[in-house]
Amino acid sequence: MLLDTGYRVGPIAALRESVYRIRALSNHNTIIRLRDPGQTISYVVMPMVLMLVLKPLYVRAVDGGTTKVVTGLLVMFSVFAISIAGNAILAERTWKTWDRLRVSRAPAAELLIGKTLPMYLVMVLQQIILLTYGCLVIGLPIPGNIPLVLMSILVWAFTLLAIGALLAAIVRSHGELSVISDVGALTLSSLGGALVPLSLMPDWAQVAAQLSPGYWALQMLQAAVAGDTAGTLLPAAILLGIALVAGAFAVRRLTRGWGRGGLL
Amino acid sequence: MLQAIDLVKRYGSVLALDGFSLSVAAGEIVGLVGHNGAGKTTFVEIVSYLIRPDSGHVTIDGRPPSANKGKVGIAPQHIALYPSITVREHLVLFGKLAGLRRAALDSAIEELTVALRLGAFIDRREAGLSGGQQRRVQAATALINRPGLLLLDEPTAGADLETREAMLDVVKQRAGDGAAIVYTTHYLPELVELQATIAVARSGRIIARGTYEELVDGLPGEVRLIHDNEEEVRVSTTQPAATLIDLLSRAERPISTIEVHNPSLDDLYRSLAVSDAS
Numbered sequence A: 001m002l003l004d005t006g007y008r009v010g011p012i013a014a015l016r017e018s019v020y021r022i023r024a025l026s027n028h029n030t031i032i033r034l035r036d037p038g039q040t041i042s043y044v045v046m047p048m049v050l051m052l053v054l055k056p057l058y059v060r061a062v063d064g065g066t067t068k069v070v071t072g073l074l075v076m077f078s079v080f081a082i083s084i085a086g087n088a089i090l091a092e093r094t095w096k097t098w099d100r101l102r103v104s105r106a107p108a109a110e111l112l113i114g115k116t117l118p119m120y121l122v123m124v125l126q127q128i129i130l131l132t133y134g135c136l137v138i139g140l141p142i143p144g145n146i147p148l149v150l151m152s153i154l155v156w157a158f159t160l161l162a163i164g165a166l167l168a169a170i171v172r173s174h175g176e177l178s179v180i181s182d183v184g185a186l187t188l189s190s191l192g193g194a195l196v197p198l199s200l201m202p203d204w205a206q207v208a209a210q211l212s213p214g215y216w217a218l219q220m221l222q223a224a225v226a227g228d229t230a231g232t233l234l235p236a237a238i239l240l241g242i243a244l245v246a247g248a249f250a251v252r253r254l255t256r257g258w259g260r261g262g263l264l
Numbered sequence B: 001m002l003q004a005i006d007l008v009k010r011y012g013s014v015l016a017l018d019g020f021s022l023s024v025a026a027g028e029i030v031g032l033v034g035h036n037g038a039g040k041t042t043f044v045e046i047v048s049y050l051i052r053p054d055s056g057h058v059t060i061d062g063r064p065p066s067a068n069k070g071k072v073g074i075a076p077q078h079i080a081l082y083p084s085i086t087v088r089e090h091l092v093l094f095g096k097l098a099g100l101r102r103a104a105l106d107s108a109i110e111e112l113t114v115a116l117r118l119g120a121f122i123d124r125r126e127a128g129l130s131g132g133q134q135r136r137v138q139a140a141t142a143l144i145n146r147p148g149l150l151l152l153d154e155p156t157a158g159a160d161l162e163t164r165e166a167m168l169d170v171v172k173q174r175a176g177d178g179a180a181i182v183y184t185t186h187y188l189p190e191l192v193e194l195q196a197t198i199a200v201a202r203s204g205r206i207i208a209r210g211t212y213e214e215l216v217d218g219l220p221g222e223v224r225l226i227h228d229n230e231e232e233v234r235v236s237t238t239q240p241a242a243t244l245i246d247l248l249s250r251a252e253r254p255i256s257t258i259e260v261h262n263p264s265l266d267d268l269y270r271s272l273a274v275s276d277a278s
């Protein structure tokens, strides 16, 4: 018989198989990412330029202007990077390849991990590069508690990834995705205080800011950079909550596939 | 090997499958034919476990599709490949997802490269390939782990001659090795070449099943003449040679074109529609 049914694998062997498939998928997705680097590069370079240009303004306008200009633009452009994640997932629908993966041996969880792992690394790297640049070029003091900063970056990237996956699961097209993510990114991050320091915004905006994940990301990163562990934890918990809700919803829909109509 | 019984699948007011039953034995090629919308692809999707039927059931090697995930080779009707990924990278991805490792993976890639004639473009990205080359790559990703059941949904749609030849060779070879194969197509000559069992789908069910000899032999073909003044004569006939001689002997003007067509799938559909009505 050609059908390779048969051998029963123990839990260790099953885990090894699973890791093998996840590695195959994440290698594959890394190649795709590397061959289409334009968007990623511009989301690293643009905030670098803006930090340089806007720094004098921030320093004159608010206390801790250097920290605010670095974290603000980091948050803003990390929110833009949602569209990288969203487009990568949506592309599987455009190419009709998602269904091909769904009929493979890899369960949905493996497909999603293999798909998102490389994008997660891209997002984490983007933020690390921008913070390092902030320290080396903009004059941000080197944070005392580096693990706390890293944890914040991991949490924020995870939140962004989950939101990106959610968007990819509900929009109808790449066009719709880029409208939602560009407009959404600008609104969320500027409302959160990423573009203009919060203390300079109108009162209503300062209240509304709390609805934006960008606001909590800023609070978290600024506290982390200042080495304030207690101040980091609350925003981190809120962001994780948002991530889990968005992620759970995205996973549920992506597991079902898009079907022939192209809609979930 | 594959047994589908009484499948029903409804999309709103459209009954995509309406009591669809089909079985395929190991080593058998079933040529699944029928007009667009007859339900062929829906059937393939159910067997692939991409969609669930509203009722009816499917077994593959005695087990439901859910228990055979990853063990059926599927080449979808529409090209579904990654534009920026090379042919070899596709084979590596799908081979690894099917559990193939180093040596086994290398030899599977090697074998398919030869069989489907991928050598000339194996390191090119998918986006730069012709339609026929993409068809071959798609088939290769379905064949990589030597599945015991193959579902090839219009694998030669829009394909060139080289692709068609390679595809038919591989399909014959895999059936010879014992694979059960569902092969959908709009080209009857392919099924003759494959010596396939022909199953005709219409309105969501199989309305006829048999060999070429049982279903097609004896159906009328067509003889077509065009005179030098572009006037055209078409005659439907079971005896093309005699008909042709008769037409030629009665022709009053010079003839510019002569065509003799064996019975086609359309002739088969027509004859089935007629026998249905009566």
Ligand SMILES: Nc1ncnc2c1ncn2[C@@H]1O[C@H](COP(=O)(O)OP(=O)(O)O)[C@@H](O)[C@H]1O
Pocket (backbone or CB within 6 Å): A259, A260, A261, B011, B014, B015, B016, B017, B034, B035, B036, B037, B038, B039, B040, B041, B042, B043
């Ligand atoms: N996802 C879907 N949503 C709505 N209608 C569908 C869907 N899939 C198939 N159909 C309908 O079901 C019928 C059978 O389609 P299909 O299986 O693709 O036929 P074939 O492959 O024989 O051309 C068609 O009328 C088609 O429009």
Ligand SMILES: [Mg+2]
Pocket (backbone or CB within 6 Å): B040, B041, B042, B077, B153
């Ligand atoms: Mg079809």
